[in-house]
Amino acid sequence: MTTTQDRLDEERRAAVRQALGALSGLVPFGLIAVDPEGRPWYLSQRWMDLSGAGSEARDRPWFAAVHPDDEEGVAQRWRETVERRGRLGEFRVVGPDGTVRRCRGETVAMLGAQGEVVGRLVVITDATSSTGPVADEDPWAGVGVDAGWPSLATPHLLDVVLDHAQDVITILNADGSWRWSNGGAIRLVGHQAEFDVAEGIFSLVHPEDREHVRALLGRAVEGELADEVPFELRLRASDGTWRWMEGSLDPRLDEPAIRGFVVHLHDITERRSAQDALEAANRRLVDLIESLQTAVMLEDEDGRVVHVNQAFVELFRLNDPPDFLVGRTLASVGLSAGRLVAEPADAELLLRELRERGERRDGVRVMLLDGRALECDFVPIVVQGAYRGYLSTYRDVTGQARAEAERERLLASEREENRRLAELDAYRSESLAAVSHELRTPLTSIVGYTHLLRNTIDPTASAEEAAYLDAIARNVDRLLRLAGDVVALDSLETRAMPLPVSPVNVLEVVERAVRTISPQAADRSIDVKVETEPGPVVQGDEDRLAQLVENLLANAVKFTLPQGRIVVRAVPLVGAPPGGERTPAPSSAQAAPATSSGADASPTPAWELTVADTGIGVPEDELSMLSTRFFRASNARRRGLPGSGLGLSVARAIAERHGGNLSVSSIVGVGTTVTVRFGDVVDDLGDGTPADR
16 A cells, blocks of 8 residues: 555655656766665666666666676675765676677765665766776776766756756755755746845745744754754745645754755645645534434444544443544443344344445344344445445434334234135125025025916906015015125125126117116106217126116116106217216206215226106215115105115116216205216226226
8 A cells, every 4th residue: 555655755756757857868877766775766768778778677676787797796886885975886788789888887875854865876977988997996086077977976967956856955044044946946936026035935935834934943053953854834936826845954054065954845735735625524524423413433444443423422322422432442342242232143243244345234223232223324435445444324213113013013913904804705795695595596486486376366356365466576576686786786896706798889778778667667657868879889798787777767767756757868978088077968857966986997988877867866965875785865765765775886886897987966856867987897906907808
């Protein structure tokens, strides 16, 4: 993992590479920058031209590029150069074209901020064209500028290196006034008219940092600072902005050539801005975490707490403040799974899997020994692919857990009740079918014998006996119809038996029902009028639709007084908007609307059938009960009119099975209008899907 120091070293090396790159284009010798082990991290083009060394030379000591016969001697002299400068003598190299050339070398130590040797600079000169003997012991004795090759100590070369460096290097007098700066300082600060040489750098230092710098220089003058002192300050740049600088103050008051301070500064504005932004983000994050009602904890890869908020302390009922937990493990403060969780083995397994796999887990439910329920989220923190810990949140969901448990209990109870009701409903249907069957057998026998007796007597000789037999036949027929209606209604409502589906002509069904009921209407002098319009064929049960119309007509005849009137209308609703909102013109007998039972089962019924009478009507407060099994209006009961109270219930069930509904409007003493909308048969599941045709 790259550390801050590694980044700083690389930044410095990059600056030196740039300076050496500029220098190598100006001087006629090769340059090699190496680490303390001798491995190069910079090779000038001149050296690569002399030795044939390339990028692969970075993986081995620099002297591995010299002639094989001279390598051991150069390596030995290299190891002996322990001072800041060392002579490597003369050696041979083999160029890329195979030419053997003689070279001379010198090394200069490169020092770090604390004076430590961080590497060396190797200077290589081509000595192939030199004339005269070369001394064996010290071949470079007395060689310098006068010898025809530039030494690294030459002031011009030092100026080039310093001026191309990105860092700021400044020499101040003992009183802090300015003496000299390198090119990096000039590029940063610029030539400003307001720069006061006597004031030194103080005119460029941020007002908030000036006292600190003055105090630092004062301590150096007093001799309190013997070595380089690192510090940070803000320096005004040529564009007027403030730049953060990191550097060191090197007191050189006792050196005759300086008698002052050497200040070395490195621009850290971007790094400082990033740090400030990071610190600001951290502060905002901490403030956010502290304001949360949810308990939050951050732990590192070793399970040590990095941060917790007050909500965490309160949730786990700790007596210590949040800062007390920082740097400790949860187990060390009594928050182990064995002391908290109802099922510690499962909790330990979960924590182990989280640390091993680094997976995110949300909504983990944990039950505590004190009866509380917690919901936890675990978010792994991964930096450059390495696991660095977990951010976990905890919420007390005890109330929610209890509500969920109660809901599950109620749902289980409801499921059990529904199962029991289903069993009872099935038992009821079976019982109704059994009772109906048991009743039909003797009733059919009674009907047969009654008709046999009726045919064997002479009506003129025994009128009273004939009347008795007719009464028996009528009541037996009534019982048979009642038993049939009860079973039919149950099978329609429970969908226990699918309807036989075929194309049905609605107008023929209406005519059939009118023919069936006409004799009863004629006996009571009731006028029956039929109004129809051509319309579509529906897919339905013809017999059930005929039963629907007959039940409505039978009720109308039953509750209409003699000399009354019944109007039957059947009109198509094809193309009507959802809900079948097309209503035929009301007849003179139609009364004020009132709602009854029955809901739309199909969005687009195909037909609307109305049966309007001028009968006794139904009280308004009883309209909603008309489709209830065995219900009969109070005024009908007072008049002693016969009936089972199943006719409308059966009609409603038939309409619903055909994707429709039934509604009733009535006014007492004026009359009643029953409206039915219906269409194709829907499936036995009752979801509004047309049945297979």
